[in-house]
Amino acid sequence: MRKLFNLAAFCVALALPVSAMADQPVYAVRILGVKVGEMKLASQENANSYSVAASFNTTGLAGALSRVYFNVTAQGGKSGDRFVPSRYTEQMDTGERVENGALTWQGGLPRRDGERFEDSNQLPAAQVRGAVDPMTGLFIVARDRPAEALCNIDQKIYDGERLTKIVFTKRETRGDAVICSGRFQRLAGYSQDDLENNAIFPLTVTYRPAGDQMQMTEVRVKTIYGDATLNRR
Secondary structure, three states: OHHHHHHOOOOOOOOOOHHHOOEOOEEEEEEOOEEEEEEEEEEEEOOOEEEEEEEEEEOHHHHHHOOOEEEEEEEEEEEOOEEEEEEEEEEEEOOOOEEEEEEEEEOOEEEEEOHHHOOOOOOOHHHHOOOEOHHHHHHHHHOOEOHHHOOOOEEEEEOOOOEEEEEEEEEEEEOOEEEEEEEEEEEEOOOHHHHHHOOEEEEEEEEEEEOOEEEEEEEEEEEOOEEEEEEEO
């Protein structure tokens, strides 16, 4: 489930509680067309900072067979469309074990903390510089913004072990919807086999009007488990 979150793609509370955050959409998560859970996304931003949190729980048959949940938070500063994370936290229960981890940025580089990272190596600073955490990466894609600001994302993402990238390479308009197409790409921290044979996953994100902004309503991504989707309720 961590891989699915990192492809979208997710303890310690934010400075603002989730209940106080302005935007709180809910997304149905499906794999191969079957709903496996729901993700709640809450966020607040202004000209200089942002706070965002997400939670996921399995539902229905998937929840009956295997209880999985995560809680993830991120916060940091921003300048225009540039996001600079300061702290990222995650708590995940895979049904077999509970893992906690945190990243704190100092001098533009993340410092790891938590049992999740005890048995893993950190990637070299030169590779992870400029990368954001998974929650910030998701927020960069999911946040409401004007139509002219869509489909221009090329962002590295680092979860403390693995480095990936989301890139949009094509923009399409269908009626009132804007569809951004590109890829989710593994860069480092994976096995050589994964990097040679399972490194690139096609990705499409659909935005629709909500007032004077465009709102993310659907994400489609091919994964090693099959097609995965997030649909805004």
